[in-house]
Amino acid sequence: MTISGRAYIAGIYEHPTRKADDKSLAQLHAEVAKGALEDAGLGKQDVDGYFCAGDAPGLGPLSMVDYMGLKVRHVDATETGGSSYVLHVGHAAEAIAAGKCSVALITLAGRPRAEGMATGTAPRNYGAAAPDVQFEYPFGPTVVNMYAMCAMRHMYEYGTTSRQLAWIKVAASHHAQHNPHALLRDVVTVEEVVGSPMIADPLHRLDCCVITDGGGALVVVSPDVARRLSRPRVKVRGAGEAPKHQMGGKVDLTYSGAVWSGPAAFGEAAVTPADIKYVSIYDSFTITVLMTLEDLGFCAKGQGGKFVADGNLISGTGKLPFNTDGGGLCNNHPANRGGMTKVIEAVRQLRGEAHPKVQVKNCGLALAHGTGGSLGTRHVSATLIMERE
């Protein structure tokens, strides 16, 4: 069975807030759900499948279907960190293809800013029962120093430079200037990125994504439902997911799970990287983007630095426009999870609803990619390929 052509993304919504002092977590989930359903032209009563991940409060789908008053016949709480929502689209398409639901709602929300969470620089302890924790937590693994070790190794093996990484942030900032909701709207230069404070060598502050409150939602529907709606139709063409970990101590930080999730998605969609007009690439850090582009086959391994340099990712002038909303680096990384906004901007591009200054011409085929967990230890890569019908 394939999911290619068996489901459509009919509704998208990105919460405009970036700091939600006055809202609860459950409320944010419900607000983004409402926004995505309105965007699709559907109502709450149409939803018969619900998907959420580790950001949802309480017992996840159980707590949220209760809060929102949903009556569903399919739930899925697959948790793979920030890639969850990219992966959920594939899972929703599978459930729809199998007849388990016809209108699947996927939500993400969080308020790390309002809660004062030290997102990137404080070691995270996932609990003593996690088998890795006693062998890692004492050494102070944080989000940023784990990705920093990937960048350090990439530089060692391939000669990648901080200036090349900086171009990724520069491109994101060029896009963010047109997004009124973006947290950071100032265009930055390579010099400003490499001159910003060092957080964990070799990653500077401007190599890191923003920390924001808010969230987003998606509505994935069956072909029958999609045909009844008046929105442009965005078809799910292919999906791939792949965990990558320390392989029993055979650690290799030079590549990500995208080397497996990418070919799975491209194979299912029967397209190649050369066919893709726009990419949303998970951008927790600049190095995340560089490694992912290599691993998905947009350039050869080790050539990512050259590929992203000189504005090659800037819409309108570069060869491969990416993250035209400003991405996690400038716009939004709600709940410290960037997968949802990656799918949302890809759908905007395919509908022709991106900002005119960054809209890719004839954008018929787009890719969204998520990296959940940590590139430096264990993560799940999720790749999604979508087509404008």
Add this chain to the structure above:
Amino acid sequence: MSSVERMFPSPTPNPETKPFWEAAADGRLLLKRCRSCGEVHYYPRALCPFCGSGETEWRPASGGGTIYSYSVMRRAEVPYVIAYVTLDEGVTMMTNLVDCDLDAIRIGRRVRLVFKPTEGGPPVPTFTLGDL
């Protein structure tokens, strides 16, 4: 070199890993080797992550290794160096680099084992620059 020592949080041993931390208290680093497929793995497990066999045994490590990657965490109260070190036995482990000049650290340099005390628990295996 920092004059202030970073305090290491204590690891939480469990029945599966107790021998590892008991050996650490004696200043010895243990690895798990599979009797069935012969592979050494890290972090230690009861069941081999390569072949799935339950026939795994503890083996002492020499304590020598090379730096695979590292990063100086500048945004910490006491800056510290997180690292992956590839042991001479072939496995790569997460650790800290301690008691050394931050600017002398390079990928590929030789390091040797040194245990550091934790907040009330068993000591943890860290590494410093230099050969055994």
